[in-house]
Amino acid sequence: MKVKEIMDKDFISVSPDQELVQVSLEMEKSRKFTTPVVDENMVLVGWITSLDVTRGLRENLKTVADVMHSKESVIHIHEDDPARMAVLETSQHKLVSMPVLGDNDVVVGLVRTYDIVDNLSHLYEIKVAKIFEAMEQELKGVSWDELMEAAAIITRRRTGHRIKPQEYEQRIKDSTFGEAIWATGGLEKFFVGLIAIGELVIARKVARARK
């Protein structure tokens, strides 16, 4: 996935000579804490936050140029960069948003941190049952019931808790990948549990074939 796929193309921008009072109204109206400062060709020249505006209003400064951060001091990213880079920059620099540049440093969008959360959380919200369905499709000759039975056996072996296949099925229909990772103690452990289930159904399938 590239930055351009997660960026917000609907953003406001301001020019260096714009009056701060006007800018404060625009930012309040659009409810944005940050905005790129651009020239007449939408080329990035700086960055301004609502905290720069509060300072400017308090100190009676007049224009964006009086309070803005220079382009050099702004973390920015290119639309063709991997989305992963935006995630890393955001977490490393504790950003609320970051300008996205196209060719010739033209601002083409903004990566907003809550949109990153939205993107990342979709993965977390996948139901565990979906993964089992994919597993059933992959393992030819293994039925859904056999999978659930194997899952119940592996769960008992690993946790000591007795669980019926029907209960297991209900649990994976209700729970998400994110919950499962947190419940099992991490991604690797979650996968290892699935692999154990896979191993058991495959062993049973092979044993059946040998009869």
Next chain:
Amino acid sequence: MKVKEIMDKDFISVSPDQELVQVSLEMEKSRKFTTPVVDENMVLVGWITSLDVTRGLRENLKTVADVMHSKESVIHIHEDDPARMAVLETSQHKLVSMPVLGDNDVVVGLVRTYDIVDNLSHLYEIKVAKIFEAMEQELKGVSWDELMEAAAIITRRRTGHRIKPQEYEQRIKDSTFGEAIWATGGLEKFFVGLIAIGELVIARKVARARK
């Protein structure tokens, strides 16, 4: 994981009767766009953003109470709520941060959206090799080399690309879970690939045992 494990306990707060000019200085100094408004017992009474402050300064309002949002209109969360809830609220309401309450509505922390990104991205940054190591541990009697060989075979079957086991090994040492998901086209597809590899090594192991 609970909200209290991802919240920031180091936050500023303001009182309703505090002067806006003073608050603007504090928010600029701490570089925070949002802050909870609390009473003398740290009980949440409202919420203020730097955009409320710009409006207050522009309109010559005097105190926090003149511009703050009421407690009822603020999305908040309890420290014992699952962290997942904070993720969902953030992505749904496009939040930059959210107050975390303990007992009796006392503000005990803030969930900041970039901290959520940080938490979620750790999962993405796990190296794929780690998952294969867990798989090797789980599948008794299957060696690392056998796993890599099976992975190379499955990759060729699925993508048509010829890849040496050594190349595959290098690839999973370099690439992360996040990259792998994006490359394979989703969590289920990534996992199905692993299952296919697991199935192949188990089939080979069984065949060996029968000889």
